[in-house]
Amino acid sequence: MASPAAIEVTEVSKTFPGKGRSPGWKAIAEATLTVDPGEFVCILGPSGCGKSTLLNILSGLDDQYDGHAAIHGHPVGDRQFGSPRVACVFQEPRLMPWRTVRANIEFALAASGFIEAQWRTRTDRVLNLVGLEDFADFYPLQLSGGMQQRASIARAFAIEPEVLLMDEPFSALDELTARRLRQQLLTIWSDFRPSVLFVTHNAFEATFLSDRILMMTKGPGGRFCDEINLNGLARPRTYEDVKVFEASRDVVARLISRIGQIDQDL
Amino acid sequence: MSLEPLTATDFHGPASASAARGIAGAVSNWASGHASDILIKICSILSLLGLWSFAAFMLPPSVIPGPVGVIRILWSEVMAGAIWSDVAISMTRIALSFCAAMSIAIIFGFAMGLSKTAERFFDVWVVCGISLPSLVTILVIFMTVGLNETAAVLAAAIPVTPILTINIWGGIKNVDHKLIDMAKAYHAGRWRIIRQVIAPQIAPVIISSSRFGLGLIWKMVLFVELLGRSNGIGYKIEFYYQMFNMSEVLAHALLFLLIMLFLEIVLLGALEQYLFKWRPAQRRI
Structure with missing residues (x-):
C-alpha cells in the first residue's frame, strides 16, 4: 500500500x-x-x-x-x-482574550504536547513569520481584526501541523x-x-x-x-x-x- | 512585511505594563483615568454634601442634621468604641448570609447553565423568588424559624439568592463555545479545557456576582436587624429612630456605608479589575 x-x-x-x-x-x-x-x-x-x-x-x-x-x-x-498534528484556522480568530498573543500560541503548543523548553523559540519564529513579533505581549482585544487573524495563523503554524x-x-x-x-x-x-x-x-x-x-x-x-x-x-x-x-x-x-x-x- | 497600524491606541499598553500595575494600581480604580475624570468625581462628592447641607439648612436640625454635625457625632462614636461591637455583629451576619446566598446561587446557577432540564425546572422557582417581596420572605422566616441568629442569616440570604442565581446562570450560559471548540480542535484534554478555557471565563462572573451580592446583602441585613434582632447596626438605627435622634441614625448609617463601600469598590472592584485586565479600558465599572 x-x-x-x-x-x-x-x-x-x-x-x-x-x-x-x-x-x-x-x-x-x-x-x-x-x-x-x-x-x-x-x-x-x-x-x-x-x-x-x-x-x-x-x-x-x-x-x-x-x-x-x-x-x-x-x-x-x-x-x-x-496521531498526526492537525491545526485549524477559523473564520474568527478564536483567541482567548484573557491571554496575551504569546500565551495563546503557547496554549496550542501545550495542548499538542510540545515541551515547555521549545515554546519560546517556536512562538517567536511564527510571530516573526506573520509580522507580529512586536505584539507578542499584547492582549487580542488590543489588536485589529487582521492582526488577530494573523495571530491565529501563527498559532496554527506553531505546532508544525x-x-x-x-x-x-x-x-x-x-x-x-x-x-x-x-x-x-x-x-x-x-x-x-x-x-x-x-x-x-x-x-x-x-x-x-x-x-x-x-x-x-x-x-x-x-x-x-x-x-x-x-x-x-x-x-x-x-x-x-x-x-x-x-x-x-x-x-x-x-x-x-x-x-x-x-x-x-x- | 508591513505592519497594520495599531488602531487601539487608547487601550492600556502591553500586558507587562498593565500586569505591573496589578492590584495596587487597581485600588485607585474608581478615581483612575485623566485628571478631568478625578475632578468630576470630586465635584460629584462635593455636590452631594452640598445638597445634604442645603436640605439641613431648609429643614429643622431634628429632622435632617447637617453633614458637619453628623460627622462630629460619628467621630465621637468611633472614639468611644461601643459602635464597633455592633459593626462586628452586623459584619458577621453579612459574612454568613453572603456565604449562604453565594453557595446556593452557585449550585443552582451552574445546574441551570449546564442542564436544559434543570433550567426549565428551576426557572419557575427563580421567577417566583424574585417576585416575592423580601419583607414577606423575612417575616415568614422569622415566624417559622424563630427570632434567632439562624433566622436572621437566612432571612437576609434568601431574598438575594434568586437574583444571584440569575447572574451566575447567565454567566455560565455566556461561556464561549467557539473557544472550547478551538481547544478541542487543537487536541486539548478535558482537564486543560476546564482549567484554561472555561474557568477563566467563569471566575469573573463569580467575582462580579459577589460584588453585586454583597451590595444587596448588607442592606438586607440592616433591614432584618431592624425587624427582629436586638443588636447590630440595623437595630441601632431603629433604636435611635424611636428616640427621634436623627444625628445618631445618620452617623450609624454613614459609618456602615463607608465600610461597605470600601469592601465593595476597593477590594472586590480591584480583584475584578485585575481579572479583567485584558479588557479594553472603556469597560470600567
Whole structure:
C-alpha cells in the first residue's frame, strides 16, 4: 500500500436532526475527497453547502456522521500518541482574550504536547513569520481584526501541523488586509509544506491559493460536483499575474455552469 | 512585511505594563483615568454634601442634621468604641448570609447553565423568588424559624439568592463555545479545557456576582436587624429612630456605608479589575 493520503474522506454524509416531526437537514451527501501530502486544496461552494460541516468533521468536533474520514491513515478524532498534528484556522480568530498573543500560541503548543523548553523559540519564529513579533505581549482585544487573524495563523503554524484546516479565514476581513494575508499564507505554507484544506466561497481566493479546487453544489445535500487542477499556475503567484486572473475567470465560468446561477456571495 | 497600524491606541499598553500595575494600581480604580475624570468625581462628592447641607439648612436640625454635625457625632462614636461591637455583629451576619446566598446561587446557577432540564425546572422557582417581596420572605422566616441568629442569616440570604442565581446562570450560559471548540480542535484534554478555557471565563462572573451580592446583602441585613434582632447596626438605627435622634441614625448609617463601600469598590472592584485586565479600558465599572 502506498503511503496514505493526508486527508481521505470516503462517502461522508451528515444530516442534522430536525426538531419534532420536521425532517432533518442533510448538509452533506456522500462526499468523497483526498488531499495528498503537501497539497493545497480549496473547497469552493456557495453558502450553506456544507463546507464548514465537512471541516468540523475533519477537525474532530463533530463525530455524528456516516462514512469514513481519516488523516494520514488515522481515523478522525483519534487522539492517540503518534496521531498526526492537525491545526485549524477559523473564520474568527478564536483567541482567548484573557491571554496575551504569546500565551495563546503557547496554549496550542501545550495542548499538542510540545515541551515547555521549545515554546519560546517556536512562538517567536511564527510571530516573526506573520509580522507580529512586536505584539507578542499584547492582549487580542488590543489588536485589529487582521492582526488577530494573523495571530491565529501563527498559532496554527506553531505546532508544525501535518494538516491545516482553514474555514473561510479571510472572509471577515477587508479586501486589502485579506490580500496581504493570502500572500503571507502562501509564503509560510511553502516553508512548512503542510497539507491544507481551505474552505471558501471566493473563487478568486481559491484560484490564487490552491493546487486544486473542489466545487460543491448548493445544499441541502451538498456534494462535490467538479474539480479544477491549477498545477499549471506557477508559484510563487502574485496578484498582478494575468494568468492567475484568467484562471480565476475560468473558475467562475465553471462555477456558474455547474451551479446554475450566480450566488450572491460569489 | 508591513505592519497594520495599531488602531487601539487608547487601550492600556502591553500586558507587562498593565500586569505591573496589578492590584495596587487597581485600588485607585474608581478615581483612575485623566485628571478631568478625578475632578468630576470630586465635584460629584462635593455636590452631594452640598445638597445634604442645603436640605439641613431648609429643614429643622431634628429632622435632617447637617453633614458637619453628623460627622462630629460619628467621630465621637468611633472614639468611644461601643459602635464597633455592633459593626462586628452586623459584619458577621453579612459574612454568613453572603456565604449562604453565594453557595446556593452557585449550585443552582451552574445546574441551570449546564442542564436544559434543570433550567426549565428551576426557572419557575427563580421567577417566583424574585417576585416575592423580601419583607414577606423575612417575616415568614422569622415566624417559622424563630427570632434567632439562624433566622436572621437566612432571612437576609434568601431574598438575594434568586437574583444571584440569575447572574451566575447567565454567566455560565455566556461561556464561549467557539473557544472550547478551538481547544478541542487543537487536541486539548478535558482537564486543560476546564482549567484554561472555561474557568477563566467563569471566575469573573463569580467575582462580579459577589460584588453585586454583597451590595444587596448588607442592606438586607440592616433591614432584618431592624425587624427582629436586638443588636447590630440595623437595630441601632431603629433604636435611635424611636428616640427621634436623627444625628445618631445618620452617623450609624454613614459609618456602615463607608465600610461597605470600601469592601465593595476597593477590594472586590480591584480583584475584578485585575481579572479583567485584558479588557479594553472603556469597560470600567
